[in-house]
Amino acid sequence: MNFDFVLYLVINTAIILAISPLFVSLIKKVKAWTQGRSGPSVFQTYFTLIKLLKKEVIYSPNSSRIMRVTPLVTLAAILVAALFVPLVFVPEPIGGIGNIILFLYLLALARFFMALAGLDAGSCFGGMGSSREMSISSIIEPTTIIVFAALAFVFKSLNIFDMFFLTAASGSPATPTLILIGISLFIILIVETSRIPVDNPETHLELTMIHEGMILEQSGRNLALMELSSAVKMTVLMALLINLIVPFGIATTLTFAGILIAVIAFMIKCSVLAGVIGLFESSMAKKRFFQLPSLFAMAFFFSTLIIIIEVFS
């Protein structure tokens, strides 16, 4: 393991921890604007996290050890997954880092523990949330695999680092296949981060909540970790989409100026994407649970098409 790579680990983790809460608030802000409200400050998520970190943790008397380790496991799994997606600087990959299958299953591990914790406290809302989350994830899983398989077919590699190298080297705006992949990835981003056509992140209504239902029993520091990990997860998926479709500005060699430019470029691109997500959410209503497969089918359709094109041409 060389020095560059160690530096990459530090930079990537620091940046993603620092900026991910910003985009959560930014989406809320955009949604508030479209509703004609002024909305909370864009730094509100930071304030909430700091407030939660100061509060004490309360466990339900029914809960077991799972409840205590889940926030740590979730955040750890997602932070490791975040290392697989370079935000601003792409080093040479080392070991299994950057492997797309491992990336998917780290996200699945976090989700698995989250669902267990939802069941663990013994409250009925948590159980309902977990059951819904698991049904959705078992439907979205084949789609996700197909989308990532399409990515692997297009770039002839299973490693995210190699893909970013290729897109950064070509530097051209999106090719037709990448546009289709971009749409599929956008749908996956929406589903994985429990946003509007699938789940409403702002409600605590028993009939609709999925993600919120699972973390309903968390409190204090643990809740802060859970919130942070979902913010990080969203930013990682956004970064994956951005660095594949519009790779301008991403650094492939380690210089201070290069990194600085890459950070600024990334912030701008990510803010635009957050705006797009906000507008997308404002223009849609939540879908009925049993209509969700039609959303996934779209992503499935596009990525299978890419595979067909890539295989036969």
Added chain:
Amino acid sequence: MIEQVTIEGIIRILFVCVIITAAYIISTRNLLSVVSVYALQSLTLVCIALALYFLEGSVVLLAIAGVTFISKVIIIPYFIATIQEKIRIKRDIEFHYLSPTTSLLISMILMLVIYMALSRIVVGSPSRENLFFFGAVLGISLMLMGMMVTFSRKRAITKVLGFLSMENGVLLFGMFVTELPFIIEFLIIIDLIILVILTTILSVGIDSTLEDYHKRLHRFHLLDDSEEVI
């Protein structure tokens, strides 16, 4: 003059737009957006015709672009939007045989079959041939996808939209593979316009006598709140 490679790139991106609009038309339940997406699809075809004109320079393509723009981007969507306002159907949630998800999956298989079938007929190796081959595949697939919309929806108005998108497929195929004579293209478009006018009649009521039909039209216009058609 723009470079040939750039134009081919643009055409490929337009192909993607055609696929996206086709997938949307086949899977959506919102009637209002179907019409605008259909107009968008036709606009994409106009752009493809223009790009092909820059590539080949035959004037017929310009004429096709012009006629398509006037008829399919402006007149037909305007007609259908007007009908929709009158009959006030907002959503199309009834399906025959196939649900939107299934039809999306089936259309995927269709595309694969067409791809394999055509690759046996058309032999082409250079990239230019490849582009035309993709155009042909997309054209036929669009045709079949339109057909699937036509038979899987219950509402007359969506059936017509499926038929219209079928015709878009024919146009696409014609642009890329055969030199469709302009007069035939023109006749097809006149047919389409007549079809849309007929739909106005069909969707309000074909089972009535002329006097009765007249009355019904009046009812839709005047007594809006008592005649809710959903």
